[in-house]
Amino acid sequence: VWALKRQALELLVAVPLTPGRRAAYCDFLAAQGRALEDHALWCALAEVHGSDWHHWPAELRDPRSDATARARSELLDRVDFHCRLAWLTDAQLADAQRAAREAGMAVGVVHDLAVGVHPGGADTWAQQDAFAHGMSVGAPPDAFNARGQDWGLPPWRPDTLAASGYAPYRGLLRGLLAHAGALRIDHVMGLFRLWWVPEGRPPTEGTYVTHDAEAMLAVLVLEAHRAGTVVMGEDLGTVEPGVREALARRGVLGTSVLWFERDWSGTGRPLAPEQWREDCLATATTHDLPSTAARLTGDHVTLRHRLGLLTRPLDEERREDGADTAEWLALLARLGMLPEGGGDEEAAVRAVHRFLLRTPARMAGVWLPDTIGDRRPQNLPGTWDQYPNWRLPIADAEGRPVTLEELAASPRLHRLMDVLRPRQEPPETGSALPGTRTAPPGARPA
Known part of the structure; x- marks a missing residue:
């Protein structure tokens, strides 16, 4: 190519x-x-x-x-x-x-700030003192990946960044923000600390290395303010106490994924929509997680089993995953968001997005493969060459790749868009003039 x-x-x-x-x-x-x-x-x-x-x-x-x-x-x-x-x-x-x-x-182009760069690429060659060679960033073992993760990306050296007045970081942000309406920061916890893995060692033998978070956030907020850009962070996984609060104080939105939003300090049950936080991007999934169709069908568990990523027996994983999904579907049904009833995967995907719009989240995100029922994750954490990460063309529910024209004409996509469009208020309500459109309660689609 x-x-x-x-x-x-x-x-x-x-x-x-x-x-x-x-x-x-x-x-x-x-x-x-x-x-x-x-x-x-x-x-x-x-x-x-x-x-x-x-x-x-x-x-x-x-x-x-x-x-x-x-x-x-x-x-x-x-x-x-x-x-x-x-x-x-x-x-x-x-x-x-x-x-x-x-x-x-209202926003336009949303750029993405990746957690790192290729170890043999232009950045590490031109700014060798700024990177910790012989180290790779990743994530410790967690509920989704019991083996931990090694992303193969060299981390910034905190001492070199500080000595340079954060010049490499400032330059990176200015380039990204130049033509952006919003910036999404991958693994935003990396502004506070990163899991460093020594070259040749497994992720379980890594350790956290901290940054001067006050300085990193100050540079970020200043550059975003100058550019007039919204900033949202992917604060998923192992999040250090105080990180979400520090981001919120500076106007940086978080990311809330439906399947993870539970009352972890109480009942453990799914959070009702009104209990979600406001300062976030609400979404059903991300590029690192299963598509909604895969989550609903359990296909993601089978895939991880086939690739040797499970640490428990397959039947046990399936039972737990099925119970989790059933609990969410039951909540959607109780809230009247699933009028079609159970057993209809496409209807359940629409119900999930109705739920997102009911939350107070400032923005709601739609994962493009969800619009046509693609069951494959775009990226599968914990894999290197075992899975075609970032190389999968968007496909329909049968796994057939679709062209841009087919995607735009997809009846399934348009049925989901009908859920996301602002609703027409009846003229007699007095809430809007005839012919105008008012946004649904809660989030606005992004």
Whole structure:
């Protein structure tokens, strides 16, 4: 795919720039400075020596060496090519956000801040002092993953960040926020502490390393305020006491996933919608969790068993999972959100989203595969090469990949969208003028 895209992009870059576009390109180069130059040079060197800089000739592993400076001159055309691609991408992101806002979207494009970068990529090559080499971030054992997780990503060095005035972190945020209406932070607990795993050791032998959370949050809030951007964090899994409160005080939304929202300090039963927190994005699932269809059918338990991820017998896992799902479905039925009754998977998916809209959450999220019944998780934590993470095209309930046109025309998708659309208030209520639309109580879809 990249080989074909590169051919097309090279044709595009070969088109001469008009004076106005040339000036815009030069302004972009000046604004991005060394960070863009380093990225483009890494891309050019990777075309020659491979995509992991640890395997390059020794003299090129240092971005400031004389040999690297000579390579920059020798590969000037390829460096410019990759700078042009970054510029075109930036311009297209700006256009996309502008079009979204002009179309009436309150938020528009939502960018994602990943928990880390590739260990052999441009970031770790250009900013070697900022990363802890020989370490990987992950997660300790928890209820969803009893073996713990190793994500294969090098962590920031807290001491280097502090010594630099958090310059790498600030630069990262500014790039992400430049054309964003909102920013989602993956594993937002990483601003407070991260689970470090020594290279070659299992995740169970890791340990927590803390950041200066006050400083990390201050930089985040300042940059988001300057950009006028909403920030939401994925605060799921093992969350240190006080983290959610610290985020809420600074206006950073959390993430509440339906299946996890229970009265853990009391009955253990599912939380009624009015008991959910307000400062959150409410959703049925995330990219790291089973789709709603898989959750309802129990397919996710079978998949994890097949991949050797369960720590208990399959029958025991199935019984517990089935009881959990049945309890939620019973609540949905009692609340009148499941008029079709049990046994209808698609109706249950709609009922789940009716529930989300009933909560006081500021935003409600829809997982795109849920709109057509896809049963496969996009990412399965705890797997490396055992499962095709991030490589699955969206498919229907039968597992058949669908095109964008088929997705947009899907009757199942449109039936779910009818649930999410603002309801028409009858004129006699006096709550709205005839022909206007009022939002449903609780959350608004995002």
